[in-house]
Amino acid sequence: MGIYHLLWLIPALPLLGFLILAIFGLKMPNRAIGIIGCASIGLAALLTIIIGINFLTSPPTGNFYQQTLWTWFSVHGFSPAISFYLDPVSLIFTFVVTFVSFLIHWYSTEYMRGDEGYPRFFAYMNLFVFSMLTLVLANNLLLLYLGWEGVGLCSFLLIGFWYKEQENCYAARKAFIVTRFGDTAMIIGLFLLVKNFNTLNIQDILTKAPSLWQPGATTAFWAAILLLGGALGKSAQLPLQTWLPDAMAGPTPVSALIHAATMVTAGVYLIARMHVLYELAPVVQLIVAIIGAATLLIAGFSALAQRDIKRVLAYSTISQIGYMFLALGVGAWSAAIFHFMIHAFFKGLLFLAAGAVILAMEEEHDMFKMGGLRKKMPVVFWTFLFGSGALAAIPIITAGFYSKDQILFFALASTKGSFWLWLCGFVGAFLTAIYTFRMVFVTFFGEQKKEVHRKPTNSIKIPLIILGILSLIAGFIEIPKAWGNFAPFSSLMNKVMPQVQLAAGMENKEVLLEVITGIIALLGVYLAWQFCLKSPKVLYNFKTTGLGRFIDKFFFKGFMFDQLYDIILVRPVVWLSKIDKRDFVDRIYEAIGNLGLLLNKIFSRTQNGYLRWYVCGLVLGMAVALTIILFV
Amino acid sequence: MMTHIPPNEGLLLAAILFLLGLIGVMTRRNIIYILMCIEIMLNACGLAFVSAGAKWMQADGQVMFIFILAMAAAEVSVGLALILQMHNQHKSVDVNVLNQLKD
């Protein structure tokens, strides 16, 4: 048990790194900053791996380990603790967060070189990792909420990292405000849970909930849907997805870390963590599945029309998280977490590779101005290709195939699944293959349009290679049932999560589905090749027609959600605040201010510099005090 | 010598002297007079201590008077030096000349 006692160090190390960098960062040389920033995360990752191996070889009793550091506060019997909870789910999340973060930090030492905000960047990043680890390791929902808001804050700080450009600040504000809607719903949900259980301890809630609520109970419905609201905001799902594409304003490692690999999956984690609640509210679970399906389609279509390489990736992130929500919605908890892990590898890789390309192109984001980089940047090209393959779920050789295929199978085969959910996921897979390889072909093939400005160094190449290998082989830890009985990941998950309930007669359809999915992915790649490389004229001609232009614009603007929200939310609020510019509440505060000014005028008269006047004031005060003492 | 002293008369005299000194501080503009009035007030305080000490038949009141005496001596020496400087620099003993510390 010895090693488990070091669990607290995993979040504490990044916090320490943050504190050092925040306090002394400005006075340190950049090299030391990079070392501290990476080492804190690296040690945390190492510790996680050691603890993880220990956990796998000799699991603690009950498959969990809990470490309570101290009681946070205690009010009227409600006393949340600063306490960490390690079980297979949080172990996987902790591993992915620390490991991918470490690679991204390493990469950032090179990527951010020469930026004047170097210490600030690493301080924020370390704070982010600390918050995320608090989120996933928390044993109660209040501590989870602390981490939740912490990652929200860091996301705001990092999106607006280059704050001198106003657009970045707007993007940061948008991300903060949009997620605020979800977070408000979530905190109301927490209040509801406290009212019902008088505790926020996750395990207590999960064990008590089935005895308190019948399946389909109204309170369970509200609690589940309010928590879902928080998850939708953080994970950028419909209808709160609009912030994520704009969040690409931050530096590329930030996009990789926050908006792809880790933070946005906090919603997935929350729902997986509270799975009992969702099983008690089947309506909400269905909503989760529908939202996931709708989001993955909308984001997929939007990604087709993007020109900015990072925005394509952003929409693909939304789409892939849509898959995870779909899996959660059909009760395939393990599949969702599996896809999370694989997605973290390949999406982190894709963003980092895109960052290397952007660096080489002198901050050029438009992929139609790149092209032909295959020969100039072979390492980046090959790793990017691996990541794209995983994203597009190219059969057998990539990890993404195994995770996505599992989700698609369960979407159809689970008792909670249906043909329509499967169809959405299936079309989504097709779209994914198209937009992913459109991106690959446009960026790396064709004629070269711009010179390579800055060659990637080892600090960039090595993380890419590691993630590239993982994008290929990480899927082999979960072989489909039809191929053989080798699934250590889901057997680990199933220790704490319920297994998927398969509908009758579905077991043997898995191979068929795999074949179809594989074919559709390859077909998507072929189409991308056909229209982007071989005969781009066809697409160009289509775009110049009226309908084509409309569809292009509609997809490019992400189904016009921004415009819709502008009309139904932003403008009414602005209008209301304009007509209510001088309401009476303001008057009260103005009056207080004016009273202060008036008193200032009166009393400053008494400061006339005459000694005798001051003595008179003293004596008057003495008389008043004596009167009060004697007669009152 | 077996006389009885009234308990409060000494304190009353101290109060009257103190207030007379206070009136002087508040009304006079000549800084020498202000210093004199402060002496009167200090002396009245000493008187209050001594009469209180007499009432309780304790030596502490008189000890306090000695402290006040020491303080008055120190205060007068510094105060008079300040008056000399003031007269040197401003050619005046009017405290209203020294009103430059207002806001």
Next chain:
Amino acid sequence: MNVIFYIASIIAIMATIMVITGRNAVHSLLFLTVSLLAVGVVFFTLGAPFMAALEVIIYAGAIMVLFVFVVMMLNLGKAYEKMEESWFSYKAWLGPGILCVILLGELIYVFTVTKGSSQPLTVITPQEVGMSLFGPYILGVELAAMLLMAGIIGAYHIGRKKQKEYHRFLQKEEESV
């Protein structure tokens, strides 16, 4: 003995009134000396002969001599007496007077409310004062010694020479103007 107390009290009050209403600084100083001597007598009647002696020697003697020296050095003359006359207005006395009358009323009220019994006079000898001074109050004595030291050094430093008319910052301003 009581008669002596009352007579001395009246003399002290009258002399003090003469001090605060005086026009001539030297005259006021003499009245102040009278007042202090009268208070010395009051000390004697209160059974504090040692304090009476100190009052006469230090207050009426040493401190007043200092005052007289300073007044002589300033050599204010007739012009100042006229100026005092002009400062001596009814308006300047009204407010402080009222305030002090209120305070006096309140203090008299306190003394009448807490009327204790009169008690026999006990003389507290210098020996007792000395025992107390160098017993429980030894720390106070040391502090008083330091205070006197500070007073001497301060007086020497401040009164040493004719200093510049302005503070150095003000002087710079003056030069630039």
